Amino acid sequence: MKLKSVFDASEIRSEFESAGINPNFVIPIWKYVIQNPDCVWDEIPSLPSAAYTLLHSKFKTLTSSLHSLFHSSDGTTSKLLIKLQNGAFVEAVIMRYDTRLGMCGGKPRPGGVRSTLCISSQVGCKMGCTFCATGSMGFKSNLTSGEIVEQLVHASRLADIRNIVFMGMGEPLNNYNGVVEAVRVMLKQPFQLSPKRITISTVGVIHAINKLHNDLPGVSLAVSLHAPVQEIRCQIMPAARAFPLQKLMDALQAFQKNSGKVFDFLILQEFLGLSDGNSVPFFFNQVINLIPFNPIGSTSQFKTSTKQSVSSFQKILRETYKIRTTIRKEMGQDISGACGQLVVNQPDSKRPPGTVEPLRDIEDLHL
Incomplete structure (x- = not known):
């Protein structure tokens, strides 16, 4: 029989309740497993024998x-x-930022990495985005909630994770329940992450967006x-054919009316027709996050924009349209860990060497 992840919250709570075991024991079990990843069940102290x-x-x-x-060669990124x-196989990426390198109110930021x-x-x-x-893998399967949480468990042994972004493999809102x-x-013990430090990225799955605020209030x-x-x-x-722009x-x-949250619009392609009647109406409290294309193979139809063209584009958005705009300087290109590059073909293959540039943290976009 296939065993379930202890971090599948609904599964373990349901099993405990059915067996007459207090589900409050789940939290100390999670704490012990996180601190002792190679443990066996009998090592966990003070549980009922039925547990x-x-x-x-x-x-x-x-x-x-x-x-x-x-x-990555500069030590900022781990895949x-x-x-x-x-x-x-799935991939997760840790991105490290030194807050002291940023500026806040004209002064260096407090804190550290x-x-x-x-x-x-x-x-x-299954979204099939060409960039x-x-x-290119096609859709294989949804991850269970436990498999999603386990990525955080593995990563927490390598770094003190402060923020979570659902920007890895897959369309998060197509695995809505998980x-x-x-x-x-992640919001509760033992992780206790703040909802404002969790961002879910989507290509625009409308019916799921309509439910998200009620199910996860405070999440970006x-x-x-x-x-x-x-x-x-x-x-x-x-x-995008299934998600008309106006809808x-x-x-x-x-969503913004109910949540009061600032939107990140992720832009890869050249922004055309800003004043066109068929284009996006910019009435949101929003941030436009420009993402230079990251190479995904020699057969790709896309090429990375020059720094000059991206900067010029940013200037138009800021000065002409008064839109808050940032440029995503990608981390982890040399380990195929940058935006759009996550793919699992040959798990044991080595990645080509290269260089990367530092990136502003996702939470900085909301300051």
Whole structure:
């Protein structure tokens, strides 16, 4: 019988309740497993005898394992290749930022190094975005909530994770229940992350956006817009056909009204038709996050924009349209860990060497 992850919250709580075991024992079990990753169930102290029997028969401390670990040449980025119980692989990326290098009010920021974890929600992806390596895998399966949380468990042994971004493999809102349950676990003990430090990225799954605020109040939303005109979006993001731009904007407007959150619009392609009647109406409290294209192979139809063209584009958005705009300077290109580069083909292959540039943390976009 396939054993379940102890971090599948609904599963273990349901099993405990059915067995007459107080579900409050789940938190100390999680704490012990995090602190003692190689433990066996009998080592966990002070549990009812029925809990040990149930844990042995239905759960594993971790259903996934850290298969390989890649570090960028500058030490800012680490990519985790994680092997799931069914033999499939997903990738997660730790990005480290030194807050003292930024500026706040004209002064150096207080603090030091903080880490953001980019998490995967699916094996592969069905969205088929032409600029994303993950899309070339096709869709394989959704991750369980426990498999999502286990990425944080593995990463926490390497860094003190402060922020979570669901920007790894897969479309998070296509695995809605798994992602929502995983985030709820991350918000409580023993992780106790703040909702404002968790960002879910989506290509625009409207029906899920309409539910998200009620299910995860306080969590941030990033939208991979990539073009402000529906026709262009459909060319580079085939799934956009199911999510018409105007309906997406209506959903986002309702989300922002209910949540009061600032949106991150992620832009890859050249922004055209800003004043066109068919383009995005910029009435949001928003941040435009410009992402230079990261190479995904010699056959790609896209090329990375020059720094000059990206800066010129940013200047137009800021000065002409008065839109808060940042430029994403990618981390981890030399380990294929940058935005759009996550793909699992040959887990044991080595990544080519290269150089990377520092990146502003996702939470800085909301300051």
